[in-house]
Amino acid sequence: MPQADQISAINNAVDIINDSLPAILPELILSGGFVLLLILDLISSISIKALRWVSIMICAAAAYFCIERLFLPSSVHFFDGIAVTPLTGLWQLVFLVAIVLTSWLDLTIPSEVERREKSALILSIGLGAFLMVIARNYLVMVVGIELVSLSSYVLVAINGQKQGYEAGIKYLLFGAVATAIMLYGISLVYGINGSLVFREFPTGNPTFIILSILILSGVLFKLGAAPMHIWAPDVYQATPASTIALFSVVPKLAAIGLIINWLQQTMLWQQTLMLYFLGAVAILSIVVGVFSAIWQQSIKRLMAYSTIANAGFMLLGIVAGNTLGLAAIVFFGVVYALMNYLTFTLIGGWEQRGFSIMSNISGRAKDGYYTLVLLVIGMIALTGLPPTAGFTGKLLLFSSLWAAMDQPLIQTVFSVAVLSTVVSLFFYLKLPYYMIFKPSVDRHSGTENDPLSNSHLWLATFLALPLLWFFIKSDFLLNFIQLHIFAP
Amino acid sequence: MENHLLTILIFLPLLFAVVVLALPERLAGSYRWLTLTATSIQLVLSIWLFLGFDGSTSDYQYWQKTDWITFDLKALGTLSIDYQIGVDGLSILMVLLSGIVMFTGAISSWSISQKRKGYFTLYLVLSSNIMGCFIALDFFLFYLFFEFMLLPMYFLIGLWGGKRSAYASIKFFLYTLLGSLFILAVMIGLYLSVIDPVETGQRLGVADVNQVQELLRAGQIESHHLVRTFSIPAMGDSANFIPGSWLSITEVVTIDSSQFRYWAFLLLFIGFAIKLPMVPLHTWLPDAHVEAPTPISVVLAGILLKIGGYGFFRFCYGLFPEGALHSAYWIAVLGVLAIIYGGLNAMAQKDLKKLIAYSSVSHMGFVLLGLASLTEEGAMGAMMIMFSHGLTSSASFLIAGVIYDRTNDRLIENYSGLASTMPYFTFVSVVVFFASLGLPGFSGFVAELLAFLGAFSADNLIPTWLALVSLLGLLVTAAYYLWVIQRMYFGPHWVRSAKQGDKLRDLTYREWIMFVPLLLLIFLFGIMPHLVLDAINPSINEFVRQVWEAGLPYVNLTPR
Incomplete structure (x- = not known):
């Protein structure tokens, strides 16, 4: 027969569960x-x-x-x-x-x-x-x-x-x-x-x-x-x-x-060893992601490597080891969601027409310049160039690293991150590059030659606007993160 | 009203760009008119600005400051990004030059017939960013314009350029991005090290700026009260650096026994040297020039390269004076290298446009040399070379464009004796080339003279033998210009095919409109250089004085 205190403990536990x-x-x-x-x-x-x-x-x-x-x-x-x-x-x-x-x-x-x-x-x-x-x-x-x-x-x-x-x-x-x-x-x-x-x-x-x-x-x-x-x-x-x-x-x-x-x-x-491990993972992800992406012909594979590199970038905020880094990760995370959805919306539209590799979209700029504009916004945001929130995100991540610049680990991580951004521009620009500069391939007929549907373009626009807005007025989101989320 | 002049200068082209975007394709003929209107208003405003510029002071004028982005960094205080703009003697000439070059480029764009909407929108966006670069007094704002310039430029070279334009444009983009990331790295370090004394004072309830700086020096301001800023004037004052921060000048922060600030100077220097471009970072330039359409070449040589030089003045030298003094010798060596190497390269070119491109590299070497001397003459010469080269190189690329428009062929060896069929064109070319090689009476002469004066009088920074070697550059410059004049314009008339020969008509009205103002200005500033020199004199003097005053205590200068 259970003891009285055991019963009360169980009662307590049930109470806690009920309250929770x-x-x-x-x-x-x-x-x-x-x-x-x-x-x-x-x-x-x-x-x-x-x-x-x-x-x-x-x-x-x-x-x-x-x-x-x-x-x-x-x-x-x-x-x-x-x-x-x-x-x-x-x-x-x-x-x-x-x-x-x-x-x-x-x-x-x-x-x-x-x-x-x-x-x-x-x-x-x-x-x-x-x-x-x-x-x-x-x-x-x-x-x-x-x-x-x-x-x-x-x-x-x-x-x-x-x-x-x-x-x-x-x-x-x-x-x-x-x-x-x-x-x-x-x-x-x-x-x-x-x-x-x-x-x-x-x-x-x-x-x-x-x-x-x-x-x-x-x-x-x-x-x-x-x-x-x-x-x-x-x-x-x-x-x-x-x-x-x-x-x-x-x-x-x-x-x-x-x-x-x-x-x-x-x-x-607080463990240096842990940060070293995460720093190594971050560097490896960025390098592997960026350098593998260069060679890809499939658009989706390219994006896969891009997300690997971005995973590394997000880890940077942790490696920095300060609260600014955490705020930067949260900001970057929100922006990252926006830019990935923007890109995948366009990719989804192409996919519907059977385009999966780069040469499929070559010369497609003619069909719709607006698609191109949206794509460029997505790509420069992913690279981290102004005037998009992708830049603000990277600026914050780099700032958090700067604040801890006295450690050799941080110096290495910082250099790799900065230099890899240049390489990343190369492959992100490949998509607009194929759309604009490559001669278009003859297509047979049917829906293949139609521009992207309006619903795609609307959704992409809806995603691109906050990307620009969070650059122009990033303080709204940032202060929200700082005041509500990392409030003491 | 007058206070908003600079803002109008930046945003007016953007407004026109929106209009161009909104107009239907059916009205495509109006795009170039709109662009011309926007750039001419810009030109008028920049002349107005220049005339109204008070040349007796080194202060920022037309200054304007508004809060833009402020956010809480918690333990690190607050970050404040301002919309702060203004001009001083370091930037006023560049603003004027932008007005002239963008206007010339707009006329030169008249013959663009493909994808006009895209072209003119991008051109206007570019124009607005270039102005912004020179006017911004907030590092963040500058960086925004600096980076956002790349994208329009990438498309303008890539889409409307020659056969290998895709390669050239991506090369341009990657090179410059690498440079700008270096700049970004330093920018972050700077804002983490510098406070805005006024805003920090407001948080503390201290009105006096000096008192705030006192408190800062004594370390009596708690970290979360600090207002970190991107403001360039604040960065220029060493009293605003947080003691013990990475880039603080008063205490040396080292990493692996090399100074942090020196690294920062080096990164900034490389960043702007790529843009300038300096040998050996120049390889993107000939490619970009050869492939770019004529108006974009004009803009690229006329104004974009100057952003590199301007960056040296404003950022490298202005913010890291001890680095500038410390590496003056090497900068001068690189400058002389660029002068000679660029010149020899120019001599070896078969393509007229490539020749002009390499001559730009060579001329930018003079900028480096003048600047490295850190004398008033030298710095003044560097600034003047940038201005004068903006005029002459624009005109040079227009000359290349005139030939290319007619025959689609720019190889020097395919032409001879053009003087007999195109006398006016020959006259213009000869004047422009003579001005470029620095003949007395043209703007280039005064500029180069000043730079050399600087180099020779800077005994403790630049050894005399180096200055003497750089004189050789003049010889090389004269050689390749005279040689090209002799080969292309004089001698018996001959062109590769008769068909091309028929197309070689003399200058049209539109081309005259482009050339005449440039030629007049080249003459004007050659004969009366004081028109520009007076305006920038106090600022340049102050600039040189500050570099010496702020930098000297921290470097060990051994006389060379």
Whole structure:
């Protein structure tokens, strides 16, 4: 028979869980939405379009509560399992906007093989990302990462092409290994101090750096940072643009959010060894991403390497080791989402016409100069040139590095980052270059020669405007980040 | 009203660019008129500005400052980016030159017939950015204009250029971007090291700027009260540097035993040297020039290169005086190298345009030499060379354009005795080439004379033998110009094919309109150089004085 104090402990625990439930309302909405969409999937009389609208509605509902999170003080729930902070609110808002944009793209450009499950799967990626950024406990973290991963594997594989199956399996195998390594690290940590909470990390243990590298490997896999990036190009190439846009934004930013949280909680942020490791990863990602992208002929593969390089750039803010760096990452993250969606919107439009490699778009500038303008905005934002917010993002990241310039590590990282920007201009400009300078190839007929549809151009314009605006008046977003998100 | 003159100068072309964009293709004929209107208003305004410029002071004039972006850096204080513009003696000539060159370029663009909307929009955007570069007194603002200039230029060279224009334009873009990233790196370091004493004072409730600087020196201002700024005037005052910050001049911060500030100077120097361009960073220039359409060549040689020189004055020398003094010798060596090497290269060219391009490299060497001397004459000469070269090189590229328009062929060996069929054109060419080689009576002469005077009188920075070697440059310059005149214009009349010969008509009215003002100005400033020199004199003197005063205590000068 249980003791009285055991009963009261259980009661206490139930109370805490009950109290914690309202705090995770957005996550509950997404979970409920996921189940709802799965059920609606089965009713064949409901059209795919309707399903996508339902998922947009669910996101809107969740967004309402995420906006609330922006202005509420931080709070910890479920026995240190999760923490809800204004920063998580911001990340989650970005995820929701990304999901809505992807659903919207799917609504306007139906891909060749329509899959009803897509809406539900996208929502579950979102849910996983939500969990990743609120996690304070390895269990929540693993659930989040796996939710994102498993849904991603399926999403890649179900697009009906042979390429898709191959990429899906590759993705799965790499992912499984990364997860296994991560779980091994977590099990060691649990074995050492018997706790799964981030905060209780055995920093005193001499093996701590190995433990943390093991754990990080799973997260870096989601981030797509080198050397855990090998899956990215194949997956990107084999997947429709709307889906990759999501892959390039949501799991990546979630991983960055998770890394920041984890480093702060475990206090590994103060460990020079840790920063050296992350610095090496950042340099490797930037170099691998930038130099591999130069040789690509496939537009999507090029973008894959671009996201790898950008993952490295985001890590720079962490390596800098100051709060300015963190603010810079958040700003850059928001801008990164905008510029990737802008680019993938255009890529999606080309994809609809069967264009996938550079020579397909050669000479296409004639068909629509407006497309070209939008593309150029996207590309110079990705390179980090004014007058786009991409420049402001890089300026802030570089500033945070400058503030810590006395360490040799930072000097190296800074030089690599600056120099690689020049190289990156070379391949980003390749897209406009092919559109303008290369002679156009004779095309047969049909829709191939049409300019991009208006819905594409509208969406791209809608994404390009904030990119320009956040350059001209960056202080709105920045001060918001500084005042609400990194408030003491 | 007058205070907004500079703002109008920057934004007027942008406004016209929007109009050009908005007009339908059916009215394509009006684009060039709109461009001409915009650039002529710019020209009139810049002349107005120059005439109203008070040449007795080195202060910033037409000064204007508005808050633009302010954000909280938390522990690091506040970052303030201002819309701060103004001109002084270092920039007023460049503003005037921009007005003249952009106007000439607009007339020269008359014959553009393809994709007119794109061309004229980009041209106007370029024009606005160039003005912005010279007028901006906030480093961030400058950098914005500096970088945003690259994109229009990339398209203008690439789309309306020659056969290999795609290669040339990307090469131009990559080279300059590399340079501007170096500049960016230093810019970040500077803003993290410099405070705005006025705004910091406002936060502290201290009205007196000197008192704020006192407090700063004593380290009594808490970090989160500091207002970090991109303002160039604030960066120019060493009292505004935060003690112990990376680029503080008062204490030497080192990395691996080499000074931080010296690295910063070097990066800035390379950044602007690519733009200038300085040998051995010049290889983008001949390619870009050869492939660019005539008006863009004119703009490139006439004004874009000067941004490099202006950057030396305003940023390298103005902000890092001890670096300038320390490396004066090497800068002079590089300058002389550029003069000789550029000149010899020019002599070896078969393409007229490439010859002029290399002559630009050679002339920019004089700028380096004059500047390195750090004497009033030298600096004045450097500034004057930039101005004079802006006029002569524009005219030179127009000359190349005249021939190319008629025959699509610029090879020197394919022409001979042009004087007999194109007498007026020959007259114009000879005048321009003589002005370029620095014949007395033309603007180039005064400029080069001043630069040499500087080089010879700067005993402690530049050894006399170096100055003597640089004189050889004059000989080389004279040689390649005279030789090209002799080969192309004199001798028996001959062109490669009779068909081309028929096309070689003399100057048209439009070409006269382009050439006459340039020639008049070349004469005017050759005979009465004081018209420009007087205006910039106090600023240049102050510039040289400041470099010596601020830099001397921190360098060890061994007489060479």
